[in-house]
Amino acid sequence: IQGVTVQAANDGCIIIAEGMSGSEDNFAVQMTERARQIGLKTSTFVNSTGLPADGQQTTVRELAQLALHLWRDYPDFYRYYAQKDFTWNKISQRNRNPLLAMDIGADGLAVGASEAAGFGIVGSLSHNGTRVIAAMSGLASDKERAEEARKLLDWGVRSFEKTEIFARDEVVGEAQVFGGAKSGVTLKAKGPIDIFLPITNRDKLTARIVYDGPVAAPVEEGQPVGALRVWIGDTLSQETPLFAAESIGVGTLPQRALDAVKELVIGWLR
Template sequence: MRLRSLSFIVLASASLAFGAGLAPGAGFAQTPPPAAPAAPAALSDSLPIPDAPAPKTSKAWLVMDYATGQILAGENVDALVEPASITKVMTSYVIAAEIAAGKIHRNDPVRMTEHAWREGGAGTDGSYSGFEVNQTAPLEQMEIGMVVQSGNDAAIALAEHVAGSEAAFAQLMNAYAKKIGMTRSHFVNPHGLHAEGHVTTAHDLALLGRALIRDFPDAYAYNRIKEFTVGPITQPNRNLLLWRDPSVDGIKTGHTSAAGYCLMTSAKRGDQRLITVVMGDVSENQRAVDSQALLNWGFRFYETHRLYEANRVLASPKVWKGAADLVRVGVASPLLVTAQRGKYSRMKASMELPRSLTAPIAKGQRIGTVKVTLDGKVVAQAPLVALDAVEEGGFFKRLWHDLLMWWES
């Protein structure tokens, strides 16, 4: 992600290009104008972005910018699909959240129950981890077996340890999915084998991958492990891109006859991270080829900028009847935007602020909105909030300001 300070003159409803310098002390580091690009680069930047390399044989796909959550391209992103073993990313999220809450621990002994072994072990058609039936293993090892080997038996054993049963664990999955914003997903089991009503969307899965990376990076790190050994059996991670692209560090594969071949990937190049989802492809290799093409396209044609830092002063509008005459306003969290490479200088910012503000004003109170546009289209916006509280002024100041407000009106 490229960091660069953006500045704009503090005026209500003002609209102007980025890069206009503010007077010293306005809260921004001034950015010198960039050197003029060479002619070939300028010519390239003026060209339209080519269409994304759409997977020809998948049911749904997308490429998302991690920092902003913006979908750069996709098809059927909200269509219901079966997630197959990508379900286990949701299982990992629940486990990590329950560990963070202190309800379970990484060194807990997890038993491979007979139910888990029979339903998800070596005697089934699905992938398995190989932990011995009626024996225990540390929770962290069992989870790595689930993530790397895609062990259905490990997923069931973990679900039973966390919630007592698969059905109870599925309730936790759906509760956490709702918190993440996965509005169209419904989980029935922790492993992803076909079950009635066990559905999601490409968009929801991308949101899940983004949440796991953001909220629980230690749990996410299991996804880059290339192979794992349980007893005498060593199994490789089925994500072929871990071997083909050094920038890829996750996330998860999936396959059933109903779901087809699925792959959710994430890669980081420099400071930029992308997430891709390909659902219902025709082969293990094709899902990797399609995902690689989407990653290359996204990194080539898009970049993410951090426009404004949290709690930096963007404006100081006047306040009537307050103990202070001004209130500092800014954004509560960093404002980022993803746009076509080479178009940063064409972005424009505008602030919408009320014509007058009257105390009291609470810290964090929404004051207005900052919007960023590119070629007339809004590409990012965020609330402007009060960075400080402004209490009411004394009796005589309020009386005096009543008179001034009447005069100005």
Template sequence: MKTAVWAACLLLLASALPPAADAARRPHRVARHAAHQPVQPAAAPQPLHVTIMDGDSGAILHCEDCNAPMPPASMSKLMTALIVGDALLQHRITLDTRYHVSENAWRHGAMSDGSHMFLELNSEVSIRDLIQGVIVVSANDACIVLAEGLAGSESAFVALMNRRAQELGLRSAHFTNATGLPDPNHVISSADLARLARYLVANHPELYRLYGERAFTYNGHTQENRNPLLGTVAGADGLKTGHTDDSGFGLVGSAVQNGHRRILVFNGLRSMADRREAGINLMRAAFEQYATQRIARRGQQLGEAQVYLGSRATAPLVAQNDIVVGGPQAVLAGLRTHVVYAGPLRAPIAQGQVVAQLVVEGPGLQTKRFPLVSGQRIGGANWFAKAWEGLRVTFSGAH
């Protein structure tokens, strides 16, 4: 059953057919209809693994199987670009650094059936051109050249990708190559792709501007950016498309409207036309139908917890981080919050120690829990207070 929000944001397509080339690669079963039965209109494209994220706070606004690992195809090139961006920030390379196009990169990139930027065997190419090739036209040959140049081999570069994914907390991610070419162990969830995209936007502005470029010319060949949001959705400025027979057509998209950023990820569509339709409608819905609500700021006190045998009787409970909840606008109007902890707390308690949770719930919203910490250090009670407490417990329990 499709969710109500999906039905609300997509229009029915009367006669959308996949391009002939795609149909040839991906044969599909055609239903047989009796002569007197009318053919029903084609359903609107239904993507898989949908994530809509608030790019400002990182709050997930909408999730459809968004935490399940999936084959990302070329969308995983976001991590390839991030590794290059890190090296630039660390001054290990510059945009003018040149890398050699090996036979391996040429044969498995430029001579492959996948996307490439027409690199020539044994040529020397600048990082500036290579990273544009990766970001704008999804060039596999550029990915391999960068991997070999930065790490010595693609396998060593993949180790850097996986290590970086762990550092960023992308728990679903496991990469086996720098290109996104099919491999059953090359996976990441759409939610983690959204987190990766958000990190790129915030920490690599010098590279992020390339994601909005509409075309790239190299070696006499001009290729267009395949991102269907660019030029069609107001404020769209990135990020990356992906497609293999295993993954279908997917998109990591981002746009800014009225000072607010939304990040969209989905996968599993059968054609570029379907990807365009779904991408435009979902991104528009992301701004029109979803919102965020700030519950508390980092360090804000939200309650107190009883303390047993402490230097004070209660511990102030404060938000460990900003607490922001996102979702459909109608759902946010009915939010409820309450504090839970296993009490009384036992001293000593360190300042910043997680001791409780703020529970946020409401009709139509999956219950969310956020850590609360002690706002100050609380030492143990002195011997007199402990003795007095012992006497109190003893006599209060006597009959």
């Protein structure tokens, strides 16, 4: 994993794929399934390396989403992205991410290039407690890629300020429960919910809880339920996963019958 992360080792990718799934083809199927689970709606994989291949695709937005997921959920592995070089079997190779040598606080993530997509990069840095992730592709050269990524990250740091909208363990809202001992389950995020607002020209901020519901009982505390979507003006700025803040058991027979009637009526009205 360290070699794959630091040096983009294609042979390491293949070894992991074959070791976990028996073949690259099987592993690519699992990669695509995992992509859907974490909210990447269009990314489709046919190999383990990311090298160009028929049927393989992703988007710049989803690469940024993936970067955020890695930083937030896998800190023990994410730290490898900041490693500037790696020696194995007496062979030393450097990390090809140009942002690491710029002394701007960058600690990730990866670069790539292909004839169809041009030069691309997913960069990330931490500045005074602020995490900024930038993704771009279609650049003409590795030099342009490095400079434009630096400019974009610098703009992100200077043009926005972090605002906390929900504190850690604060209840964000409620989701409707079907067939439970309670009609609703309270929801919260894994930590505080922060949003980066433009320092100038702030538009109206709106938020909405979205989930597939009603949620069927029983509900376990910590169970993924939905997400909080936040808009700045007409732009979807952020989506934060929400989890059940409590456990809800299966309701009594009368409670379940009443819920069934409610759903029937709502179904007629839809």
